[in-house]
Amino acid sequence: MQRIDDEDLFWMADLDWKAHGPAREGYIGRDMFLAEAAELLGKRICGIWPGLVHFLRMAEYPPPSDIVEADEAFGADEKPIPGIYDREHGVMLAHAVSLDVPLHDADDIDRAEWALIVDKARQQWDDGLGARRAAAGIARAFARLAFEEEIDVHARPFGDKGYVRLGPEFWEVDDEQAIRRLAACALSIDRPYEPAAQPDHRIFVGHNRYARAIDRASRRWYVPVCALDEELKRDEDQTSVRVSEVAHFLAGLMVPANSDWNDERFKDAVQAEFGSGGLGVTYNRAKAKAVAHPDRRYFGTAGRRRIPIA
Structure with missing residues (x-):
């Protein structure tokens, strides 16, 4: 500014x-x-x-x-x-x-x-x-x-x-x-x-x-x-984007329509929204937080199959 x-x-x-x-x-x-x-x-x-x-x-x-x-x-x-x-x-x-x-x-x-x-x-x-x-x-x-x-x-x-x-x-x-x-x-x-x-x-x-x-x-x-x-x-410039903010964003993407998304696609979305500060350790912690919910555990498993959409 x-x-x-x-x-x-x-x-x-x-x-x-x-x-x-x-x-x-x-x-x-x-x-x-x-x-x-x-x-x-x-x-x-x-x-x-x-x-x-x-x-x-x-x-x-x-x-x-x-x-x-x-x-x-x-x-x-x-x-x-x-x-x-x-x-x-x-x-x-x-x-x-x-x-x-x-x-x-x-x-x-x-x-x-x-x-x-x-x-x-x-x-x-x-x-x-x-x-x-x-x-x-x-x-x-x-x-x-x-x-x-x-x-x-x-x-x-x-x-x-x-x-x-x-x-x-x-x-x-x-x-x-x-x-x-x-x-x-x-x-x-x-x-x-x-x-x-x-x-x-x-x-x-x-x-x-x-x-x-x-x-x-x-x-x-x-x-x-x-x-x-x-x-x-500022403190904002010295720290990574908050984990809770990225986790909230990921949770919004972890829906049945995106069941075929791999980790790279989620990372691309996070980087587009938050920049590089949303990746690395911040991304890993945020993803772990997001998939802890029972409705999103599927996105935390390797080799998963596509969820059928009714």
Whole structure:
């Protein structure tokens, strides 16, 4: 997936991302709130998904700005350099307040406190950059899955029951529209394509097909998150395709109509679906799992005869 320049994502910090905070855990029902679904998708397509609570909410963190290092504001004797210190004091005090950095005296920030403010500001900027990168990639991938009807998406009105199916016609959107929906986890059902329209329906995703869809998505897209030149590998890239996934696929092929299939034909089908990661040890374990069912034991025996089809 093509990366969007970080500066082109700074506008995302002005959106309301609270749906991805503690509020996301307050929805109970048969389907997933979009915030939960987005995190599951992100963990499969983003490299690397950080172990941070409510990571996507950090997209609201402010973009990077100029900041004066402690070495520039203080001399070798650790005393403030008057011209620089006086000019930057108000900016650093504002940073300290927003970052919850404790100060012994707000009118007299010392060198250690100044350095701590700089470190915390840079960490917040990095977290915000990563969250915006992740959110932009997730929004694009989710919209594509919904448009292609790989997943089941619907909307529920605020404060009311019932739902509206969000078919592919709702997902002919650009990146900005997809991101705005992800941020709010909601949309205006009557004006779904207007950025200024006030959302009135929350977005939910069906469980039934979602796990399978994001498995496929992990092989289709890669969203770099970390602020590094080299792309980092996801867990998905470092391990073989899950045995249970291949076993489920094989079970669907082990039907009477395919009773004349040999092992090579099953392997060809697996490779076409999963790539080389589905072969080798993964294939052997998956096949053993699939043929363990009484209805499929026939496919695990050598020299078998064709099953008569009634």
